[in-house]
Amino acid sequence: EVQLVQSGPEVKKPGESLKISCKGSGYSFSDYWTGWVRQMPGKGLEWMGIILPRDADTRYSPSFRGQVTMSADESISTAYLQWSSLGASDTAMYYCARLRGVISRDFYDGMDVWGQGTTVTVSS
Amino acid sequence: DIVMTQSPLSLPVTPGEPASMSCRSSQSLLHRNANNYLDWYLQRPGQSPQLLIYLGSNRASGVPDRFSGSGSGTDFTLKISRVEAEDVGVYFCMQALQTPYTFGQGTKLEIK
Numbered sequence: 482e483v484q485l486v487q488s489g490p491e492v493k494k495p496g497e498s499l500k501i502s503c504k505g506s507g508y509s510f511s512d513y514w515t516g517w518v519r520q521m522p523g524k525g526l527e528w529m530g531i532i533l534p535r536d537a538d539t540r541y542s543p544s545f546r547g548q549v550t551m552s553a554d555e556s557i558s559t560a561y562l563q564w565s566s567l568g569a570s571d572t573a574m575y576y577c578a579r580l581r582g583v584i585s586r587d588f589y590d591g592m593d594v595w596g597q598g599t600t601v602t603v604s605s
Numbered sequence: 606d607i608v609m610t611q612s613p614l615s616l617p618v619t620p621g622e623p624a625s626m627s628c629r630s631s632q633s634l635l636h637r638n639a640n641n642y643l644d645w646y647l648q649r650p651g652q653s654p655q656l657l658i659y660l661g662s663n664r665a666s667g668v669p670d671r672f673s674g675s676g677s678g679t680d681f682t683l684k685i686s687r688v689e690a691e692d693v694g695v696y697f698c699m700q701a702l703q704t705p706y707t708f709g710q711g712t713k714l715e716i717k
Contacts, residue, residue, distance in 0.1 A: 516706075518654075526646075526654065526697055526708040542705035543606070576653055580701075586636060589701060591644045591659030593666070598653055 483507035485515075485577055485596035492602045493567050500563035501599045503577030508594075510558035511535040513579040516592055517551060517562050521573045529575075531583065532560060540583070567603045574598045607631050607700050611709035619717045624685040626712040628698035633678045634661075642702035645674055645683045648711075649694040657696075658683065690716060 488502040503515060517529040530541040534553035541551070553560040560577060577596040582589025608631040618624045634641045641661035646654040656665040658674035661681060671686040685692060695711040 525695075525711045526648075526699075528699070528706045528708060530705070540704040544705070578654075583704075586638055586640070586642075589640070589642065589660065590663070591656040591665060591701075592646070592654075592699075593656045593659075595653040595655065 483594050485579060485594055487575075487577060487596040487599045490600040490602070492604070495568055495603055495605055496566050497603075498563070498565050499567055499601065500561050501575060501601070503560045503562075503596050505558045505560075505579065508579070511555040513581050514583050515551075515553065515560035516578045516580055517549075517560075518576045518578065519545075519573045520576065520598075526576075529562075531580070533583070534558075534560065567601075569603050571601060572603045574600050606705055607634075607702065607707050609698055609700055609707050609709035611696075611698060611712050614710065614712060616712055616714045617717045618685075618688045618714060620690060621687050624688050624692075624714060626683050626696060626714075628676075628681045628683070628709050630679045630681075630700055634681075634700050634702045635678050636702060641677050641681070642700060643674075643676070643681050644699045644701060645672075646697045646699060647692075647694050648697065649691075652694075654697065685714075688714070688716070 511534045514531045516531040519527040529545045532539045532551040534555040578592035580592045643661045645658040648654040662674045698709040
């Protein structure tokens with residue numbers, strides 16, 4: 482079964498650092514991009530960026546560039562999203578999803594598998 | 606960035622009746638390979654989003670054929686031929702023509 486399993490909920494204080502994870506299984510993790518999507522409480526979906534584990538090619542949304550860092554360890558089929566200094570506005574649900582065909586456009590077939598989401602709460 | 610605009614924001618539907626929602630982009634999503642890079646996703650209450658339609662009109666694996674996507678360029682439509690109770694949730698369109706990919710604000714489908 483193809484799936485993405487994300488790390489558990491986090492409660493942090495402003496200024497703290499955080500790294501959440503997304504582990505893929507049932508497919509060739511290195512050959513698919515992993516995307517990250519934010520959903521603030523009661524709001525819509527925001528595309529944060531994507532990373533290709535095979536070569537660490539990363540594309541950030543300008544809205545999130547410099548605010549978060551995406552990384553991946555293909556040896557353990559895991560992608561990461563990290564913050565060096567959290568703020569209250571980072572409180573949200575974060576989803577990972579897989580996709581392909583970002584460069585070879587003929588292979589694009591949507592963000593077809595999603596993780597269950599990681600809730601991040603930042604509060605003093 | 607490409608701006609995605611969905612309408613209506615709220616869509617009350619009687620079970621068994623059809624439903625239709627719109628998504629418009631601020632620039633054409635038609636690639637030179639003739640594909641429109643427009644997806645539809647459904648987020649049921651308390652769940653992760655799921656892919657319904659990719660490249661404007663292709664149903665994802667396991668998606669019932671009562672869902673259909675159409676459109677080209679800047680105007681796209683998602684239709685449900687006969688709404689069922691399990692279709693309740695928020696429908697998002699997303700453009701994948703160029704990064705950053707961007708989502709519409711969502712259409713909330715509810716049962717009358």
